[in-house]
Amino acid sequence: MLSVRPSRALLETIAGLAYPRHCAVCEAPLRAGRVLCADCRRSRTRLEGARCATCSQPFGGALEPGFRCMNCGDLQLSFDFATSAYRSRGAVRELIHHFKYNKHLHLRHLLGRMLREGFGDARVRSLGVDGIVPVPLHPTREREREFNQSAVLASVAAEGLRLPVEDCLRRTRYTSTQTHFHREERFENLAGAFALRRGVDPSGRHLALVDDVLTTGSTADACARVLKDAGAAAVVVITVARG
Numbered sequence: 001m002l003s004v005r006p007s008r009a010l011l012e013t014i015a016g017l018a019y020p021r022h023c024a025v026c027e028a029p030l031r032a033g034r035v036l037c038a039d040c041r042r043s044r045t046r047l048e049g050a051r052c053a054t055c056s057q058p059f060g061g062a063l064e065p066g067f068r069c070m071n072c073g074d075l076q077l078s079f080d081f082a083t084s085a086y087r088s089r090g091a092v093r094e095l096i097h098h099f100k101y102n103k104h105l106h107l108r109h110l111l112g113r114m115l116r117e118g119f120g121d122a123r124v125r126s127l128g129v130d131g132i133v134p135v136p137l138h139p140t141r142e143r144e145r146e147f148n149q150s151a152v153l154a155s156v157a158a159e160g161l162r163l164p165v166e167d168c169l170r171r172t173r174y175t176s177t178q179t180h181f182h183r184e185e186r187f188e189n190l191a192g193a194f195a196l197r198r199g200v201d202p203s204g205r206h207l208a209l210v211d212d213v214l215t216t217g218s219t220a221d222a223c224a225r226v227l228k229d230a231g232a233a234a235v236v237v238i239t240v241a242r243g
Contacts, residue, residue: 024107025094035110036091045087047242055217056083056242075187077217079209079224082237083124085117088213092241096212100149111240112156115210118238119161127206127234131166132158135211135223136194138171153240154210168200168207169223186218194226203231208238215243 021030023037030037051058052069054077059069086092092114099107119129134150142148154165172195196202209223214237224235 024098024104024110025091035107036095040091043091045089045092047084047087054081055214056081058087058242071216075217075221077221077224078228079217079220079235079237080127081123082214082217082220082239082242083118083121084214084239084242085120086114086241088241088243096240100145100212103146105147105152108152108156111212112153112159115153115238115240116157116161118240119157119208121238124208124236124238127236129163129206129208129236131168131202131205131207132161132163133166133168133207133209133223133227135209135219136167136169136171138174140174141171150211153212157210163208166200166207168197168202169194169226170197186216187221190218190222194223196226196230201230202227204233206234206236207232208236211237211239213241213243214239 021032022028023030023040024035025040026037028037028039047056047058049058050061050063050067052072053066054068054072057069057071059067088096095107095111098104099111118124132154134148134154136150137145137148151165151167158165171193173193175189175193207227209220209227211219214220217237220237224237227235
């Protein structure tokens with residue numbers, strides 16, 4: 001039987017249908033199959049160095065082991081710790097915005113891989129996560145957006161990790177966007193906004209709660225509280241970026 005290999009031009013045409021031939025951030029021309037130009041790839045800010053042991057807020061200089069920042073120091077947060085591989089700055093922030101609000105779903109592959117990098121944190125490896133839980137959206141918000149960005153990113157990140165994505169949580173009430181709230185208001189706004197799905201038992205599990213960005217940690221805390229109250233042994237928060 002004669003085998004016909006697709007030409008390079010045909011492959012590039014097919015790739016061009018899935019991936020725009022311009023950088024997702026600066027719109028510089030790209031080769032087919034690329035998402036970011038070299039400059040924007042290099043400009044992504046890694047989350048490195050000394051940081052808060054709870055929320056991973058970075059700080060310059062040396063810190064004592066177990067240091068907690070002012071955002072976490074006066075809170076009884078339900079998650080064990082939060083980590084990310086990147087800062088929500090520049091190109092990273094633009095990528096998340098285009099994906100989340102402009103429905104550029106082709107960015108899910110890149111952002112999902114960036115989320116997966118957070119699982120390389122030594123604390124996550126030491127803990128031994130056995131399931132990935134996406135932060136849920138209220139059905140009304142999900143209909144408006146047409147997808148749940150956390151669930152989509154969780155699915156991509158799970159590829160290669162050999163971990164199940166588990167739909168453990170549901171949003172019980174519609175809440176105003178957190179963007180315009182101060183820290184205390186964010187926690188108050190989300191009180192009782194999440195619940196465990198029927199038939200789910202997280203008892204004894206080590207779970208990774210995933211989302212796109214961590215800012216004050218209010219959403220992560222509300223979700224982790226439900227999982228911990230239901231018996232989860234550990235809940236770590238892993239996001240694409242730290243705000």
